[in-house]
Amino acid sequence: MDTLKAIETxxxxxxxxxxxKIDSATERALIEAARMAPSAxxxxxxSFVVVRDRAILEKIEKAAGGQKQVCQASLYVVVCANTQAxxxxxxxxxxxxxxxxxxxxxxxxxxxxxxxxRACRDEAVRSGALAAQTLMLAATAMGxxxxxxxxxxxxxxxxxxxMPPTHVIAMAVAIGKPLVTPxxxxxxxxxxxxVLQDHF
Ligand SMILES: Cc1cc2nc3c(=O)[nH]c(=O)nc-3n(C[C@H](O)[C@H](O)[C@H](O)COP(=O)(O)O)c2cc1C
Numbered sequence: 001m002d003t004l005k006a007i008e009t010x011x012x013x014x015x016x017x018x019x020x021k022i023d024s025a026t027e028r029a030l031i032e033a034a035r036m037a038p039s040a041x042x043x044x045x046x047s048f049v050v051v052r053d054r055a056i057l058e059k060i061e062k063a064a065g066g067q068k069q070v071c072q073a074s075l076y077v078v079v080c081a082n083t084q085a086x087x088x089x090x091x092x093x094x095x096x097x098x099x100x101x102x103x104x105x106x107x108x109x110x111x112x113x114x115x116x117x118r119a120c121r122d123e124a125v126r127s128g129a130l131a132a133q134t135l136m137l138a139a140t141a142m143g144x145x146x147x148x149x150x151x152x153x154x155x156x157x158x159x160x161x162x163m164p165p166t167h168v169i170a171m172a173v174a175i176g177k178p179l180v181t182p183x184x185x186x187x188x189x190x191x192x193x194x195v196l197q198d199h200f
Contacts, residue, residue: 006137006141011185012146013145013179015068015179016069017072018071022074022075027050033135033137034138036134038127041093041109042093045123046081049078051077059159060160063153063160064157067149076172078157078161079135080169083121083166086114088166093105125168125170132148144175145178147174148172149174150171152172
């Protein structure tokens with residue numbers, strides 16, 4: 001499936017065949033695709049927590065107000081992002097750069113992120129969201145349905161997956177074989193309202 005077709009056909013599905021399985025090679029290919037998403041300063045903030053343990057899935061489902069797609073999905077991935085990636089991943093993000101460029105990058109990210117909690121969080125969430133969307137488009141291209149999810153108690157989900165306090169949940173993605181065909185898309189905000197020329 002080409003990219004535009006995947007973008008057009010991706011819809012949120014909330015009922016999955018609970019018996020459908022995704023094999024480990026497909027799972028790997030999906031997550032490798034998500035790992036190709038861009039990240040701010042190439043800091044590669046994301047950890048992809050693939051939740052298989054039924055007890056943990058049930059905790060997440062409960063934290064999500066009983067949304068059944070959590071346990072029904074063939075693959076449930078919590079996309080977490082490291083707010084401290086500017087320190088933790090600096091070296092790998094600068095790998096391959098000549099030494100002066102490495103040092104310049106280190107100075108730049110320090111200037112941007114040190115003592116700036118908001119920048120740390122915003123860039124982590126933004127990069128995590130792009131990874132989640134890339135995961136959904138890859139899954140769509142492979143014939144699966146998906147549902148992006150943030151409608152849960154983040155504190156409870158973080159606890160269930162033992163997420164370190166340095167991280168935030170950007171989004172979770174449920175992936176599986178759909179049991180339903182989504183209704184046609186709802187009305188979109190008119191193009192002219194959504195797209196501005198030069199300024200507000
Ligand atoms: C950040 C984010 C969080 C979402 N959280 C949930 C959720 O918790 N449960 C749910 O059923 N759908 C969730 N959705 C799906 C949206 O409801 C859906 O994308 C929107 O209604 C548009 O429909 P479409 O995805 O079929 O185009 C979420 C979507 C996004 C982008």
